[in-house]
Each structure stands twice: as C-alpha cells, then as structure tokens.
Amino acid sequence: MRELKSFFKHLYGAGILFFYYMKWPIVLGLPVLYFYLHYPRNIILDILWLYCLFLIIKDFVVMWIRYRRGEKIWR
Secondary structure (H helix, E strand, O other): OHHHHHHHHHHHHHHHHHHHHHHHHHHHHHHHHHHHOOOOOOHHHHHHHHHHHHHHHHHHHHHHHHHHHOOOOOO
C-alpha cells in the first residue's frame, strides 16, 4: 500500500510539471496540427486540449482575483 501511495505522489508531481510547461504549446500547437498540417483528429488529444484550455482560463481567473484583492501578481 505504501508503494502505491508513493507511486501516485510521483505521478501527481509529474502531471503538475507536465501541464505547467506544456499547456501553452498544446493549446496553440494542436490547432496548427489539425488545420494547417492536416493531422487526423484524435479524441484523446481533443480532451487534452480542452483540459489545457481550462487550466489557462483558471490561471487568468486566479490572476484577476489576486489583482482585485491587491495582492502581488508577479513574484
């Protein structure tokens, strides 16, 4: 059970790092692949694109809320 918990902690950390660095290239790059390079549609990539778009919107909402509270936006 302990090994499984450790595995999920590592998986969670890897997911955070992946989406931190890859959300913008996925959101901007996938439409380029589909519309300009004529790649076939893939439902898993579409779901990944929507999730990354949600994360970007969430970042802007959090930034706006912090701005309205008078907190520092840039650290």
